[in-house]
Amino acid sequence: MTEPKFITNIRHNVEREWFGTLTRMGAKLGIPVSKLRVFFIYSTFATVGFFFLIYLILAFSLWVKDIFITRRPSVFDL
Numbered sequence: 001m002t003e004p005k006f007i008t009n010i011r012h013n014v015e016r017e018w019f020g021t022l023t024r025m026g027a028k029l030g031i032p033v034s035k036l037r038v039f040f041i042y043s044t045f046a047t048v049g050f051f052f053l054i055y056l057i058l059a060f061s062l063w064v065k066d067i068f069i070t071r072r073p074s075v076f077d078l
Contacts, residue, residue, distance in 0.1 A: 021059040 022040065026033040043051040 021055065021062055024062060025058065 022036045023033050025031075026036045040051055040055055044055075
């Protein structure tokens with residue numbers, strides 16, 4: 001049975017907003033996202049959750065940055 005369209009839209013929005021932290025960080029630093037994810041998973045287990053806290057801080061800071069900085073696609077959108 002397929003899920004309703006509004007649930008699919010909510011799921012896609014949540015995945016894009018919550019799980020885009022390492023994707024954006026990897027794109028900015030030029031590091032493959034899969035390697036960053038593996039690093040964060042292993043380091044979180046090795047340090048008993050310390051890197052998970054760092055991940056949450058990064059996600060929150062990117063969220064705040066997106067709120068205050070508006071990106072315009074071109075100069076004609078002024």
